Amino acid sequence: MPMPEAMSNDDLEAAWRTLVEQTRTGVLLTLRNEHPFGSHVPYLLGDDWSRVYLHLSRLALHTQHLLEDVRVSLFLAEPDKPGKNPLAVQRINLQGTASILPPADMAYEPVKQRYLAQFPQSQMMFGFGDFALWELRMQDAHLVLGFGQAYQARSTAPGQWQHQKPDKKS
Numbered sequence: 001m002p003m004p005e006a007m008s009n010d011d012l013e014a015a016w017r018t019l020v021e022q023t024r025t026g027v028l029l030t031l032r033n034e035h036p037f038g039s040h041v042p043y044l045l046g047d048d049w050s051r052v053y054l055h056l057s058r059l060a061l062h063t064q065h066l067l068e069d070v071r072v073s074l075f076l077a078e079p080d081k082p083g084k085n086p087l088a089v090q091r092i093n094l095q096g097t098a099s100i101l102p103p104a105d106m107a108y109e110p111v112k113q114r115y116l117a118q119f120p121q122s123q124m125m126f127g128f129g130d131f132a133l134w135e136l137r138m139q140d141a142h143l144v145l146g147f148g149q150a151y152q153a154r155s156t157a158p159g160q161w162q163h164q165k166p167d168k169k170s
Helices: 009-022 061-068 108-118
Strands: 025-032 035-042 051-057 071-077 091-100 131-144 150-154
Touching: 009 091, 009 131, 025 061, 035 051, 035 061, 035 071, 051 061, 051 108, 071 131, 108 131
Parallel strands: none
Antiparallel strands: 025 035, 025 071, 051 131, 071 091, 091 131, 131 150
16 A cells, blocks of 8 residues: 655644644643553643643642643544544644643733633633643644654644654665
């Protein structure tokens, strides 16, 4: 089976944006006892994939993990459906670090308003003392759009995707 041609950066931009519009929640991966620990969380993207915002309770295990180790990954995938090849499910894996976004930060209020527009049921939680907005500064992205369509990007150039070609060994 021949490998598909690499997609243009414009097409990749449209593809990952469509993917994240379909998925309002993702799997947050933190470290617990030096092992990955996954939690299902709602998220809000910044201008691109390199900034992600979460509203988390300090009581949650994933938040306790972040307070000990700021390394984080967020995994987003399109919903699986009967009849779809599960290996062809589109997905993106983001890796970076997390920190609390303080209310005094210039970005806090605009992020809060955007978050509430996307998740209005969170209004009450913004009044709870154990909740905080977290900013995830993602450094790497791995995007899979189907067979032979895996791409990588770095936060230094988030719109420049590199096609991940398999090694050709003789």
